[in-house]
Amino acid sequence: MLTATIRRTPILGKMFDVDESTGLSDINTWPAMMIMTSFVWLIVAILLGALMPVIQMAELDANLFYSAITLHGAALAFPFLFQFMMGISLHRSGGCMGKSASGKLTTLIYLCMNGGAVLLTLAVLGGLKITYTVMYPLPLVGAQMGAWSMNMVVLGFTGIALVLTSIIFLYPLQIIRMSFFGKQREELLLSARTLKDPGMLGMVMSVMILLVTGTPLMIVAGALLLALYGIVPLEAIAWASEPVVFQYVFYIFAHNLMEAMAIMVISAVYATLPLYLADGTRKLYSDKLANLALWILLVTSVTSFFHHFYTTNPGLPSALAYHGNFMSWATGVGAALSTFTILATIWKHGIKPEPGLMAILAGFVVYILDGVNAMVAGNIAVSYQVHGTLWVGGHAMSVLIAMCLMWMGVLYHHYPVITGKKLDKKLGSRFVTLYFIGAVGLLYSFAAGGAMGMPRRFADWDAGPDGWMMVGIAILIFGLFLIAGFVTYMQNFMRSRSIS
Amino acid sequence: MLDFLYQTGWGAFTLMLLFQIPFLLVFPYIVYRKCFVNPKPGNTNPRKMTRLETVWIVSAIALFVIVNLYSISYMPMSRTAATEKTAAVIQDVDVTARSWSYEISNRQFEVGKPVRFSVKSVDTMHGFTVYHPNGKILFNMMLIPGLEKPSSLVYTFTEPGKYKVRCLEYCGIAHHGMQDELTVVKSDG
Numbered sequence: 001m002l003t004a005t006i007r008r009t010p011i012l013g014k015m016f017d018v019d020e021s022t023g024l025s026d027i028n029t030w031p032a033m034m035i036m037t038s039f040v041w042l043i044v045a046i047l048l049g050a051l052m053p054v055i056q057m058a059e060l061d062a063n064l065f066y067s068a069i070t071l072h073g074a075a076l077a078f079p080f081l082f083q084f085m086m087g088i089s090l091h092r093s094g095g096c097m098g099k100s101a102s103g104k105l106t107t108l109i110y111l112c113m114n115g116g117a118v119l120l121t122l123a124v125l126g127g128l129k130i131t132y133t134v135m136y137p138l139p140l141v142g143a144q145m146g147a148w149s150m151n152m153v154v155l156g157f158t159g160i161a162l163v164l165t166s167i168i169f170l171y172p173l174q175i176i177r178m179s180f181f182g183k184q185r186e187e188l189l190l191s192a193r194t195l196k197d198p199g200m201l202g203m204v205m206s207v208m209i210l211l212v213t214g215t216p217l218m219i220v221a222g223a224l225l226l227a228l229y230g231i232v233p234l235e236a237i238a239w240a241s242e243p244v245v246f247q248y249v250f251y252i253f254a255h256n257l258m259e260a261m262a263i264m265v266i267s268a269v270y271a272t273l274p275l276y277l278a279d280g281t282r283k284l285y286s287d288k289l290a291n292l293a294l295w296i297l298l299v300t301s302v303t304s305f306f307h308h309f310y311t312t313n314p315g316l317p318s319a320l321a322y323h324g325n326f327m328s329w330a331t332g333v334g335a336a337l338s339t340f341t342i343l344a345t346i347w348k349h350g351i352k353p354e355p356g357l358m359a360i361l362a363g364f365v366v367y368i369l370d371g372v373n374a375m376v377a378g379n380i381a382v383s384y385q386v387h388g389t390l391w392v393g394g395h396a397m398s399v400l401i402a403m404c405l406m407w408m409g410v411l412y413h414h415y416p417v418i419t420g421k422k423l424d425k426k427l428g429s430r431f432v433t434l435y436f437i438g439a440v441g442l443l444y445s446f447a448a449g450g451a452m453g454m455p456r457r458f459a460d461w462d463a464g465p466d467g468w469m470m471v472g473i474a475i476l477i478f479g480l481f482l483i484a485g486f487v488t489y490m491q492n493f494m495r496s497r498s499i500s
Numbered sequence: 501m502l503d504f505l506y507q508t509g510w511g512a513f514t515l516m517l518l519f520q521i522p523f524l525l526v527f528p529y530i531v532y533r534k535c536f537v538n539p540k541p542g543n544t545n546p547r548k549m550t551r552l553e554t555v556w557i558v559s560a561i562a563l564f565v566i567v568n569l570y571s572i573s574y575m576p577m578s579r580t581a582a583t584e585k586t587a588a589v590i591q592d593v594d595v596t597a598r599s600w601s602y603e604i605s606n607r608q609f610e611v612g613k614p615v616r617f618s619v620k621s622v623d624t625m626h627g628f629t630v631y632h633p634n635g636k637i638l639f640n641m642m643l644i645p646g647l648e649k650p651s652s653l654v655y656t657f658t659e660p661g662k663y664k665v666r667c668l669e670y671c672g673i674a675h676h677g678m679q680d681e682l683t684v685v686k687s688d689g
Contacts, residue, residue, distance in 0.1 A: 062673065062674075062676060063673055066670075066673060066675075129672070129673060131670050135624065135625050135669070135670055135671070136625075137623075137624050137625075137645065138624045138625065138670075138671060138672060141599065141623050141624040141672070142624075142672050142673075145599065145672070147672055147673050242646050243624075243625070243644050243645045243646045244644050244646050244647055247625075247644055278534075278539050278540070278541060279541040285549075289553070309642070311640055311641050311642040311651065312641070312642050312643070312644055312647065312651050313576065313577055313641075313651060313652070313653065314577075314649050314651075314652060315644060315647040315648075315649060315651055318577045321577070325568065326568075329564045329567075329568060330564075332560065332564055333557070333560065333561060333564070336556065336557055336560040336561075337557065339523070339527065340553055340556050340557070343526070343527065343530050344549060344552075344553070346530055346531060346534050347530055347534060347542045347544065348541060348542050348544070348549075349541050349542075350534050350538075350539045350540055350541045350542070351531075351534055351535060351539070352539075353535040353536070361531055365523075365524075365527055365528070368523055368527070369520050369523070369524075372516055372519045372520050372523070373516055375519075375564075376512050376515050376516045376519075377512070379506075379515075379567070379568060379571050380571065380575040380576075380577075381506040381507070381571040381572075381574035381575045381576075382506060382511075382512045382515065382571070384576050384639045384640060385506075385507065385508060385509050385511070385512055385637050385639075385640075386509055386512050386637075387640055387642065387668070388627050388629060388640055388642065388668025388669055389509070389637070389668065391509070391512070447513055447516060448513065450509060450512075451508075451509035451510045451512060451513040452509060452635065453509055453629075453631060453635055453636060453637040455629075455666060455668045455676075456668070456670075457670035457675070458668075458670075458675065458676050459675070459676045460676035460677075463676065463679075464635065465635040467635075
């Protein structure tokens, strides 16, 4: 039934029609469904992303800008990128562990993610403009001030809670189930791996991070939701409704969500790179070094979230600010080790320049460039200059774009197994080039805007010096490169030919 | 030079390039070389690779440490503590932020005289960012309602002029209109 649903979907169905002849439906069908649905959200995010500079240049309504920024961020981060990652990682996990990626839990993951995203979209269309970081207690304050209705707050929070349930509980449980429990099915085993393998270790680390750092947020958000539904009085959950409490549990999760996604994708790079080595050795330069990099990233990133609060001093005690500064830069040691491992592997064994691998490596370049951007902003002195500016918005966007490019490369690799079709090399190379130019251009445009003092999430670019609008034009131009890259990527799927 | 690196947005941009440029020279070069120039596996001595590994990591750590050590004296908490120790008088200014305006106890200051800004929000998240007349950010503060102590720092203006204040934390549909102005005049003394 699911395969038929995919097949019947207009345009996208042709791209992700699962090859049933291989007997791999249990690791292909749900991932294909998730990937296909994530592309619908991507199209929404792209249109809204391009709309924002246009709103500024055409001097349209600020309300439209804030609606666009809320939906753009939410669609890009969760139902697009996270769902895209879930689809590929469930396929990878199934093929590496020989376990089914289907079942009730996967169905629930899909329904919660997309159902929640639809509810949040409806709430935003109904007037809720809170950005994808929620900015609590803005949803409640906005309702009190009459900017939007409390019904939209309830609808939006319900949507967010469903999306978070999918990310924090259901997806990690599914990966844990597939990694540690259940019987292996030989017919599903494509490339056997163990948890000692960096390609699998990162995946398990990531879901553990989501589960551990996300649970406090779910407790607080759950309590708030109960009060919003009128099941418990607001006074009874005063401990959860404090803005400081919400902000801390939110950033403990949100910061680590990005780190978890980064660890997940780096591990996918470690798994995919050896498959394209020129000498056919299929081995990294050093598995130990690769694993060490992942452990350093894990340990340092968990508590580096304090950098989100430097500028509340003395609200954030200085000792914790110094700790956040130290840990933010220590993540760079993990990144330096990853860089060395990848370069040494390429140097030692040579590589075949296939588009999938080139996308992964180009994504890694953007990821490191953005990592430096984040580390610099993670310095306390610098943070007082760039916090709240386009610099920080650019960092959040660039890390998503970088991870997206790496996952697109990984999908390029898995696509023939899922659909039984092969992709065009020329279109693949064109996609990587266009996307890379767009990604790097956007990163520097946002950073330049931040350096000029241009605020993020700010609906009046005319209010600042002339340079602000120039930054907006640059964002639009490089955004168009990114869109051209996406379109070429999709065009390649459309034109894919059956391997047989 | 250090003032520029740690106290301006373009300084931050320069710091970013300091790390990115070496990476951008090395990474694409090796990938390009092994893809198109000499795709054969390299036969570098394993010992040399280990040495290279050590040099790479040690250099990265050394650079990270240097950049952060030099920044300590520019951190607002260090500056505030230093000024509080040395200055005879610090002018106190209380700021209350609410959607979408600021209540500021004093909007006029003198060049060279330290000012302690204590800023709090009474409804939702807001920012308090002071811009130099040339558009450069001097400092910014994030305000979370309900914090026991207001966000606070000591700043000494060095030039007279009109200084724009903006909220940099999204606070609703009129966020972009949340602005104010401070005036800095030449010192009498």
